Amino acid sequence: MMTRRAFIELKGIFITNSLTTTPLSSPQLGLQSTLLASLLHSTSFSNNGDRLLHSTSFSNIGDRPLSRYQKVTSLDHAFNLFDEMIQRRPLPSVVKFNQLLNSVAKMKHFSSSLHLFKQMCLIGVPVNEYSISIAIKCCCQMSRTNDGFALLASCFRRAVVPNVFVFSTLLDGLVLEDRIIEAERLFKKLIKQKLCEPDVVMYSTMIKGLCKFGNNDIAIGLLRLMDERGCEPNVVVYSTIIDSLCKDKLIDDAFNLFKEMVFHKGILPDVITYTSLIHGLCNLGRWGEVYKLLKEMEDVRISPDLQTFNMLVDAFCKDGKVNEAEAVIDIMVERGEAPDIVTYSSLIDGYCLRGEMIKARTLFDSLTFKGLVPNVVTYSSLLNGYCKSLKIEEAMHLFHEITRKGLKPDIVSYSAMLQGLFRVGRCGAARKLFDEMRSQGLIPNECTYRIILAGLCNNHQVEDVLYLFHLVGDSKLNTDIQVYNILIDGMSKCGKLDIARDLFQDLTLKGLKPNVRTYTVMVSGLCREGMLEEAKHLFHRMDESGCPPNSVTYNVLLQGYLKNQNSDDVEMLLEEMDGRRYSVDASTLSMLIEKIAAGSVDRSMLKLIGKLVPKEMMDTTAVPR
C-alpha cells in the first residue's frame, strides 16, 4: 500500500499545505482541502484497521464457525449439496436445510431458494417456522408478497405456528410493494387479535412503511407508542426516521431526533445514522456542516464506509464539485475502501453534468481495466450525457450496446434516450423507441410521461400533446404540477396562449397549487404575446399567493418589458431585483446592452445594471462600467 507521505506528495502541494498549516479554521482553504484533511487525519482508525481488529480478535469470540451449508459459494454448489443431502438416510436435520436455503437467499437467488423449499416439502422434511420465514422472504423480495401469504396458509396446514419473524417478513413485503394500507391493517390486526406481540424489528418495519409514504409524524407517533408498550426503540428505529426526515429536507427535526436518541435514550449512532444525516446536509448544500459531522464521526471513532463515501462522491458531483468527488475517491483508495461501480457511475454522471464527455467516456472505458462491470445505471448516465450534449449517434450506439452486453435497458435508459431523440427533433424515432419500450413490457413512469409531453411540445406537436394529455385523463400522472408547467410553457411556445390560460385555471380544480415555475411560465407566455398588463398583474399576484417570484421570474418579466419598450417599468424592476439580491442572467444582460446601444434604455441605468451582474459573468462578458 502507498504510504501516506507518498500519497500526499502525489496529490501535490495543495493537500500538503492543508495538512501543514491549520486547515480547519483557515478561510482561504476550500472545502476540498478541509474535507481531505479531516479524512486523512482519521487514518489511525481506518477501515483496514477495523477489519483487522474485528476479524482477528473480538468478533469471533463466541461465534461459531460457519457450517458447510452456510458456506455455499454458487448456485451449482448449493444444488449439488441439496441433492446429496436428500439422498442421505436419515435425512439431515431441518436446521441444515434451512442454512442452505438461507445462503441461497442471501445470494439473491430467491426463486432457487424457494424451489429448494418446495422440494423440502415434497420430500417430507419437517419444515419449521425458520424455513417458512426464509421462503416467505424470498417471495417478498421478488415482489410476490401474495405468494408469501399463501405460504402463511400452508404454515397452518403444517401445524407450524407463525411467529413474529414470519409476520415481520410479510409486513416488510407489503411495504416493499407500496401496499401501505394493507401493511397497517395487518399490523393492527396482529396486535388486536394477539396473533403476535410486535418486537423492535416489526415496529421498525411498520415505521419504515409510514416514512415511505411521507407520514413522518405518524412514524414518530409509533416510536412513542412502542416505547410506552415496553418495546425499547434502538438505533435502527431512530435511523429509519432520521433518514426519512433528512430525505424530506427536515434536517432540524432529524437532528433533534438524533439528539434525543443519543442524550435521552443513550443509544449510540452508527455509520448508517451518520451517513443519513450527512446525506441530508449534502442535499441542502450545507457543506460546512457536512465537514463538521465527518469530523464528529472521526471523534467518536466511527469510520465512513463504502456507502458513506459513495454518497459523498455523488453529492459532490451533483453539486458540480467534481474535484472534491475525485478527492474523496483518492481518500477511499488510500484507506483501502475500493471504489465500486456505484462510485464511478456517480463520477461519470458528474462529468456528464458538466458536459465533460471525453472525461466521462475515458472513465467509462477504463472500468473494465479496474475490474468493474458497467451496469444499466452506468450506461444510462453516459447515454444521458451524450443526449444532453446532442451527440445522439453516440447515445444511440451506447443504447444498443446495453443489450449487446447482456443487460436490459430499463425505463430510465429508455426515457433518457427518448429525451435525446426529441431534443434533436427526431419525433418519429422517438415514437418507434417508445413502441419498442412498451413491447418490452416497460411501463412509462411520471418521468417518461413528462419527457414525452415536453418533447412533443418542443417539436410543436400540439395535437399529439393534447391527445396524450386527455388520454391520460385524471390519473395520477396528470395530478402533478410539473406536468402543468410543461404544458403551459409548451402551449404558449406553440402560440396557444388560450390553452395555456385554461390549463392555468384548471390545475386548481384538480387540487394542485401553482408553484414559482407555473407562474413564471405563465408570465413568460403572456409576455411573449405582448400582454404586459396581464403579465404584470399575475406577477403581483405571486407575492399575495405566498409564492414570491424568483430570479427567473424577474428576468422573464424584464425581458418582456424590454421587448415592449417599457422603460419606466424596466428601471423599477431592476431596483426591485437589486433589493431582493437577484441578478440578471446572460440573455437578459445582452438584451439590456443591446437596448442601451440602440438608445431605448437610458445609459443612467448602467450603474444599477452593473450591480445586478453576478461575479462569474464579469469574467466572460463585456460589462459596461
Add this chain to the structure above:
DNA sequence: ATAGGGTTAG
C-alpha cells in the same frame, strides 16, 4: 442451533 428491520449511483 437455523429466520425478519435502517444508509449509496442513472
